[in-house]
Amino acid sequence: xxxxxxxxxxxxxxxxxEVLDTNKESIxxxxxxxxxxxxxxxxxxxxxxxxxxxxxxxxxxxxNDPEVKIVVEVMGGVEPAYTFSKRALEAGKxxxxxxxxxVARHGLELIEIxxxxxxxxxxxxxxxxxxxxxxxxNSSLTADEIDEITGILNGTTNYILTEMGDRYADFDExxxxxxxxxxxxxxxxxxxxxxxxxxxxxxxxxxxYGAHVNYENIYTEGIxxxxxxxxxxxxLLGMKVKLLATSKRKGEKFYAMVCPELVGKNSPLYSVNGxxxxxxxxxxxxxxxxxxxSGAGKLPTASAVVGDVVxxxxxxGKTVVTxxxxxxxxxxxxxxxxxxxxxxxxxxxQKDKEKxxxxxxxxxxxxxxxxxNEFGFVTEMMSEGTFDEKAAALPEILGRIRIRA
Ligand code: HSE
Numbered sequence: 001x002x003x004x005x006x007x008x009x010x011x012x013x014x015x016x017x018e019v020l021d022t023n024k025e026s027i028x029x030x031x032x033x034x035x036x037x038x039x040x041x042x043x044x045x046x047x048x049x050x051x052x053x054x055x056x057x058x059x060x061x062x063x064n065d066p067e068v069k070i071v072v073e074v075m076g077g078v079e080p081a082y083t084f085s086k087r088a089l090e091a092g093k094x095x096x097x098x099x100x101x102x103v104a105r106h107g108l109e110l111i112e113i114x115x116x117x118x119x120x121x122x123x124x125x126x127x128x129x130x131x132x133x134x135x136x137x138n139s140s141l142t143a144d145e146i147d148e149i150t151g152i153l154n155g156t157t158n159y160i161l162t163e164m165g166d167r168y169a170d171f172d173e174x175x176x177x178x179x180x181x182x183x184x185x186x187x188x189x190x191x192x193x194x195x196x197x198x199x200x201x202x203x204x205x206x207x208x209y210g211a212h213v214n215y216e217n218i219y220t221e222g223i224x225x226x227x228x229x230x231x232x233x234x235x236l237l238g239m240k241v242k243l244l245a246t247s248k249r250k251g252e253k254f255y256a257m258v259c260p261e262l263v264g265k266n267s268p269l270y271s272v273n274g275x276x277x278x279x280x281x282x283x284x285x286x287x288x289x290x291x292x293x294s295g296a297g298k299l300p301t302a303s304a305v306v307g308d309v310v311x312x313x314x315x316x317g318k319t320v321v322t323x324x325x326x327x328x329x330x331x332x333x334x335x336x337x338x339x340x341x342x343x344x345x346x347x348x349x350q351k352d353k354e355k356x357x358x359x360x361x362x363x364x365x366x367x368x369x370x371x372x373n374e375f376g377f378v379t380e381m382m383s384e385g386t387f388d389e390k391a392a393a394l395p396e397i398l399g400r401i402r403i404r405a
Contacts, residue, residue: 001034002313005062007084008075009042009051012098012125015302016072017051027306031313035306038068059084063091070312072305073097082106089113089121096308098125098301104199104215107206108324115319122308122320127200128153128277130300131293132307137207137281138322144283146208147249153200155275155296156184156191157223157243161260162273165240168228183275193222194243194258201245204279205256207322211329213247213256219334221259230399232368233342233376239264241401242272255332262342262403269404335385340403342378346396349375359390374398381405 006013020027020035028034039062040051059080062068071088073095075081081102085095090113097103103110103126114121124134128151137146152158156178163174175192178184190196202215223243234241239262247256263270268290272278277295282288294300311320345352349367356363356377364378379387391397 001036002031002069003036003038003065003067004070004072004309005039005041005065005068006037006072006074007041007059007062007081008073009040009044009046009055010074010076011298012074012301012305013040013042013072015298016074016305019299019302019306021050023306027310031310033313035309035313038065059087063087068093069316070094070096070309072309073099073102074305075099076101078102078105085110085121086113089117089119092117092119094120094122094312096120096122096125096305096312098123098305100126100196100199100203104202107203108212108326111322111324118317118319120312120315120320121322122312123203124308125301125304127151127203128279128291128293129155129295129297130303131277131279131291131295132304133204133279133291134207135307135311136291137204138320141281141283141286141289144286146281146283148247148282149201149204149208149279150244150246150248150269151197151201151204151279152242152269152272152277153197153245153279153295154191154194154243155277156188157194157197158272158277159183159275160192161223161226161241161243164226164228165231165234168231170228171224171226192224194220194245195222197243197245198258201247201256201258205247205254205329206324208247208281209254209329210323210325211327212325213329213331217256217331219257219259221257223260225399226260226401227399229344229368229371229374230401232371233344233366234262234401236366236368237262237264237342237378239403240270242269244269244404250332250337253330253332255334255337257334257337260401262401264404267404335388336383338381338383339387340379340381340405341387341400342376342403343391343394343400344374344376344398345394346374346398348373356394359393378403
């Protein structure tokens, strides 16, 4: 059988152990041989747990064991995951991971190291949890020139926005509930500020466009400034607020951004609610496709990790081509990206309408019954740069949300 080691016995690590046990027989048939966990590495002890007897605290035990051919890295964070992954690959062991921080930061380098040692670095679980998206981009959609990826790539924020929209509740209140229910972390910053979605769209874009996208160069805006009032306007507009991570071709260049957007009923992303994720892809010959499913959680994420383990087992001694070039993707300045904008302002619709039309040109006005000292309007398509200039001339702007065309 194939001997593997699992680094980290947290949520995903224990999920991997469980999946390999639950589906032992079917996995064996698909992999050709049984996949057997020889070691689990963790700093903690787990007395009475199923891994009690295979638990080790020292990575050297794993790296020095030639029987271990595949290492599952589900520790999270950059270090020591980076050092361990690198050393495992250099020692001729394939590595499968769910670690999006690490893949976004060092994926390119780790793929190169894997290639040099005729092993694999696989990371299906790093984006969209259990949803197959890395493998489709790597192998199923290779006939296409991809020109757009738009994803709801974070379950925590999609849950929060869905709840806020359903009940017109405020962000802070729903975040607190989500934390109590375990849908949001105690430190929710990476999720609610959009950093997690940013790393994931950087990974997906690098694979889709065959050029490296540095996540630090992606404009990122989270959901912390979205309010219950915004949700009332959204519902009058027949739209929903979603945290979208987008990368899109614009002429010969691309742009990537993460921000809350208003999405209408004609978009397939409109119906992606709660903790679910979805990734919409447009290819020049494929047309539209959307991948939908469980984007987080123990078993869905473990399912993707174990799928990679099986793939590594089937490709011993051979590197599956992952096209992630070191050439940096040519990005458009965000100021030139065009959207329609929904804007909320303080004031009186009848009195201020003309002033806004002078400034913004044609606009669609909207007021919400019960919200008396404010109103909203929707602009025509305009660039971010133009919008910012015009918005600076508005005296009391309460908020603005981009609208998905
Ligand atoms: N915090 C992430 C989410 C977990 O909410 O989607 C999956 O990467």
